[in-house]
Amino acid sequence: CLVLFCDAALAEDTPAAQTSSVLLPQQKTEDTPLYLHADHIEGTANQQVKARGNVELQRNDTVLTSDYLQYTLDTDEAHATGDVTLQQQGLRVSGPELRVRLADQVGQMQQPVYSLTDLIAHTQATALTRKIRGAARLLDFEGKGQYRLKDATYTTCPVNNDDWYLHVKDLNIDRGREVGTARNAYLEFKGVPILYTPFMDFSLNNQRKSGLLAPTFGTTGSSGLELRLPYYWNIAPNYDATISPRIMTKRGLQLGGEFRYLADSYRGILNGEFLADKATNTNRWSVLVNHQQNFAPGWSGHLHYERVSDNNYFRDLSNQISITSITNLSQEGGVNYTAGWWSAAIRAQKFQTLQDPLAPIVPPYNLLPQLTLNANRYDWHGVDFSFTGEAVHFDHPTLVTGTRVSAYPSFSMPMANNFAYLTPKFGVSQTNYYLDSSTLPNTVRTLPITSVDSGFYMDRNTRLFGRNYQQTLEPRFFYVYIPYQDQSQIPNFDSGQIDFNFAQMFTENRFAGGDRINDANQLTAAVTSRLIEPDSGLERLRVSLGQRFYFAPQRVVLPGGVPNASTSSDVLASVGGQISQAWRAEAAVQFNTNLGASIRDSISANYRPAPGKTLNLSYRIIRGTSSLDAIRQVDISAQWPLAPRWYGLMRYNYSFVDGRLVEGLAGLEYNAGCWAARGVLQRIATATGTSSNSFFIQLELNGIGRLGSNPLDVLKQSISGYVNTNELQNP
Amino acid sequence: FHLRGQVELPYRSVYVEGGQGGLTTALQAALRLGHAGRLAPSAAKAESVIQILSEQNSKVILSLSGIGRVREYQLQYRVQYQLITPKGKVILAPANLLLARDMTYNDAQVLAKGEEEQLLYRDMQKDAAQQILRRIASAH
Numbered sequence: 001c002l003v004l005f006c007d008a009a010l011a012e013d014t015p016a017a018q019t020s021s022v023l024l025p026q027q028k029t030e031d032t033p034l035y036l037h038a039d040h041i042e043g044t045a046n047q048q049v050k051a052r053g054n055v056e057l058q059r060n061d062t063v064l065t066s067d068y069l070q071y072t073l074d075t076d077e078a079h080a081t082g083d084v085t086l087q088q089q090g091l092r093v094s095g096p097e098l099r100v101r102l103a104d105q106v107g108q109m110q111q112p113v114y115s116l117t118d119l120i121a122h123t124q125a126t127a128l129t130r131k132i133r134g135a136a137r138l139l140d141f142e143g144k145g146q147y148r149l150k151d152a153t154y155t156t157c158p159v160n161n162d163d164w165y166l167h168v169k170d171l172n173i174d175r176g177r178e179v180g181t182a183r184n185a186y187l188e189f190k191g192v193p194i195l196y197t198p199f200m201d202f203s204l205n206n207q208r209k210s211g212l213l214a215p216t217f218g219t220t221g222s223s224g225l226e227l228r229l230p231y232y233w234n235i236a237p238n239y240d241a242t243i244s245p246r247i248m249t250k251r252g253l254q255l256g257g258e259f260r261y262l263a264d265s266y267r268g269i270l271n272g273e274f275l276a277d278k279a280t281n282t283n284r285w286s287v288l289v290n291h292q293q294n295f296a297p298g299w300s301g302h303l304h305y306e307r308v309s310d311n312n313y314f315r316d317l318s319n320q321i322s323i324t325s326i327t328n329l330s331q332e333g334g335v336n337y338t339a340g341w342w343s344a345a346i347r348a349q350k351f352q353t354l355q356d357p358l359a360p361i362v363p364p365y366n367l368l369p370q371l372t373l374n375a376n377r378y379d380w381h382g383v384d385f386s387f388t389g390e391a392v393h394f395d396h397p398t399l400v401t402g403t404r405v406s407a408y409p410s411f412s413m414p415m416a417n418n419f420a421y422l423t424p425k426f427g428v429s430q431t432n433y434y435l436d437s438s439t440l441p442n443t444v445r446t447l448p449i450t451s452v453d454s455g456f457y458m459d460r461n462t463r464l465f466g467r468n469y470q471q472t473l474e475p476r477f478f479y480v481y482i483p484y485q486d487q488s489q490i491p492n493f494d495s496g497q498i499d500f501n502f503a504q505m506f507t508e509n510r511f512a513g514g515d516r517i518n519d520a521n522q523l524t525a526a527v528t529s530r531l532i533e534p535d536s537g538l539e540r541l542r543v544s545l546g547q548r549f550y551f552a553p554q555r556v557v558l559p560g561g562v563p564n565a566s567t568s569s570d571v572l573a574s575v576g577g578q579i580s581q582a583w584r585a586e587a588a589v590q591f592n593t594n595l596g597a598s599i600r601d602s603i604s605a606n607y608r609p610a611p612g613k614t615l616n617l618s619y620r621i622i623r624g625t626s627s628l629d630a631i632r633q634v635d636i637s638a639q640w641p642l643a644p645r646w647y648g649l650m651r652y653n654y655s656f657v658d659g660r661l662v663e664g665l666a667g668l669e670y671n672a673g674c675w676a677a678r679g680v681l682q683r684i685a686t687a688t689g690t691s692s693n694s695f696f697i698q699l700e701l702n703g704i705g706r707l708g709s710n711p712l713d714v715l716k717q718s719i720s721g722y723v724n725t726n727e728l729q730n731p
Numbered sequence: 732f733h734l735r736g737q738v739e740l741p742y743r744s745v746y747v748e749g750g751q752g753g754l755t756t757a758l759q760a761a762l763r764l765g766h767a768g769r770l771a772p773s774a775a776k777a778e779s780v781i782q783i784l785s786e787q788n789s790k791v792i793l794s795l796s797g798i799g800r801v802r803e804y805q806l807q808y809r810v811q812y813q814l815i816t817p818k819g820k821v822i823l824a825p826a827n828l829l830l831a832r833d834m835t836y837n838d839a840q841v842l843a844k845g846e847e848e849q850l851l852y853r854d855m856q857k858d859a860a861q862q863i864l865r866r867i868a869s870a871h
Contacts, residue, residue, distance in 0.1 A: 315799075322792055325801050327838035351841065359798055361839040376756075379763060416764035419734040458732040473732050496843025499835050503854035512846040537869030539862055588833075602833065620794055620803070622835070631802055633794050658797025685799040720791070 034059045062088040090117040112139040118205040145175035156703040157674035164189045178204040210234045218696035224249035238262045252278045266293035284309045303333040315686040319694040324686045342375035358688035365394040394493040402435035420456035451480045469531040484519035521552040541577040582609040614639045614721035632656040637719040651718045671725040676700045742778040744771035750783035757860035784811040801836045808855040823870040830855040
């Protein structure tokens with residue numbers, strides 16, 4: 001038995017001006033009742049209700065408004081006509097007529113206009129939503145949260161902006177999975193149809209979703225016109241793949257793919273590219289495998305394998321300087337074991353060296369294999385123990401090969417209170433060489449290493465530019481003694497001289513690698529002063545000054561090196577820090593007192609007042625003997641709003657030593673709110689006398705193409721701090 | 732200037748949790764030595780816990796030679812940490828610290844440069860430990 005509760009009469013003669021409010025009885029399938037409001041309600045009890053004028057029917061989160069509504073109780077069918085609007089869960093559809101069964105949400109609407117608001121990102125401060133809108137010939141309600149639109153349009157552009165539309169024969173919107181599926185769709189941009197697809201699907205709330213990524217069209221000097229159409233395949237929450245066909249007019253079709261996987265105990269990437277190159281008549285390819293795994297507590301392993309078909313692979317096929325500059329590709333694998341205070345590892349590593357024919361280098365040694373053992377015990381009756389051990393077989397096609405076994409046990413007694421510290425340390429480094437058929441002797445090198453590290457802290461409160469700071473003064477002294485041993489008969493497998501800097505000043509050995517240990521009777525003196533914000537503890541500025549004094553000549557050198565008899569090192573000075581929220585600045589000088597000239601200078605500043613506004617400036621000098629080791633460069637890069645919606649992009653990196661542009665980039669980005677277009681013109685130096693020029697354009701439609709792919713990667717690398725304007729709050 | 736100390740921690744005992752080694756070791760050493768035995772043996776016995784939430788090493792090209800080879804890298808070390816009580820109440824909300832060091836590079840010395848990189852990351856970890864303790868001292 002159904003009863004209509006009403007606060008107004010149900011009779012036909014009820015004055016139309018009186019607002020009626022009716023509570024319909026509970027339906028069997030729903031827990032919540034229906035509410036009906038209208039200017040005029042009439043009905044046959046238990047069978048049909050007719051409402052007229054400002055009709056509003058409400059149940060749960062569904063609200064239906066119309067001029068006229070007829071509701072049949074036993075079929076649960078609502079038939080609304082005249083300015084019908086249905087709203088539920090962010091979806092709003094309007095049309096002249098709607099028939100729908102309310103409980104199971106099955107029905108139809110003619111000529112609907114719809115909009116859909118979805119939460120796409122949530123930050124602490126704001127919720128970022130995206131509005132999708134469009135119209136259709138027919139909308140089928142196919143159950144809760146399931147909608148099918150026939151001959152529909154779809155766009156993320158706001159009302160009164162018809163910049164782009166997707167025209168879809170059959171569009172299915174699934175609010176449960178937040179996925180849209182389109183069959184027979186074409187894209188119209190500024191009135192011009194630009195892309196047709198028989199099938200596509202996209203995420204309604206910007207989640208990872210299979211589909212086409214933003215295509216890139218461009219031209220490069222060496223490959224001609226090219227088009228990339230990357231496709232993202234979201235296989236499972238922990239697996240995905242990207243397939244990137246790339247058509248180049250001068251070279252042909254390159255197929256590229258990347259597969260990523262992630263599990264509790266392992267993760268990895270497989271990446272490959274293949275091209276039957278018309279320009280060189282060769283097959284060209286690249287492979288990258290990276291896998292990391294934890295086998296058991298303490299046990300882990302890794303595999304990294306990178307290889308390309310030829311020396312020019314990256315220079316010919318990439319426009320990213322971080323890729324074209326790659327010279328050594330590593331192929332390595334290993335297993336590690338860590339047991340808290342000690343760890344052991346076995347590793348094998350080989351390299352593929354990509355040569356610049358006009359500036360070849362000697363390829364590095366391969367480690368086949370390397371075993372390491374490290375142990376550290378802290379605070380055993382005030383003494384710290386440390387042990388590093390290594391055995392490596394160095395393999396090389398042309399140079400002396402052999403095995404090096406080394407061990408360096410040491411102990412130190414750190415003493416400190418809260419304003420000063422003193423750490424004496426003593427250790428013995430033992431190294432044995434077992435060379436494979438060489439004229440060089442099998443050297444044994446045993447060297448005692450003694451050092452004392454000490455320093456103290458002072459501070460004071462100070463005021464600078466009207467703000468209070470805590471200023472520290474931290475002098476530090478580091479003394480090292482290592483006796484001389486002739487090491488000229490030892491080959492150089494893996495050693496090189498470390499840059500002279502504040503980290504190197506406080507190490508025992510100025511050589512990295514195990515083949516040289518410097519003779520030392522030297523004292524490093526340095527002082528650092530910091531400005532610290534007292535309330536946050538943030539370091540705002542740091543000034544450092546340091547020099548090393550030699551009490552004996554430095555005789556140990558690398559092959560080709562010259563002993564140094566000077567009594568003091570260069571002077572290092574640096575100043576810099578995150579001065580304010582927007583400014584970061586840094587300047588450093590390495591000054592040679594004997595020459596009376598600086599050896600290495602750099603000055604850099606970054607200004608980032610807001611996302612989308614970035615300016616980077618740097619000027620670097622390294623004095624060297626030839627253009628191969630000298631640097632004198634200016635590097636300016638910026639992303640800056642030029643006008644509302646327009647952003648300028650640039651990088652200018654010029655080498656004065658070589659008299660050439662290392663990287664030049666100029667670009668414009670237009671963000672229309674529901675789409676963005678960017679064009680980038682770029683020139684990079686790839687090898688001796690060779691540069692690569694390219695021009696790329698990209699159109700990104702919000703809600704359809706996902707981010708990724710060129711030229712965004714180029715921009716992120718070339719302009720430090722670059723942000724995709726689509727990721728900014730729209731203007 | 733007067734001798735006063737690097738930082739005066741407002742906690743009697745601090746435990747260090749998480750991290751991949753270098754930073755954790757540097758924090759432990761600083762707490763054990765510079766702060767007169769304030770390193771707690773376990774989180775339960777500590778007055779506060781420094782949690783290393785993430786550590787990230789990255790490398791960006793700083794300068795290239797005229798023939799397009801890398802001449803200098805900037806090594807960047809990014810760490811996110813927070814300070815909590817052993818019961819999980821947040822004392823200092825997750826904070827980020829970014830440190831950077833410049834390093835010359837030579838493709839012919841890839842092995843030696845790899846080791847130099849490790850030296851600079853260790854240097855940044857020690858530097859980060861000092862800066863984290865200073866922030867924590869101001870955060871209570």
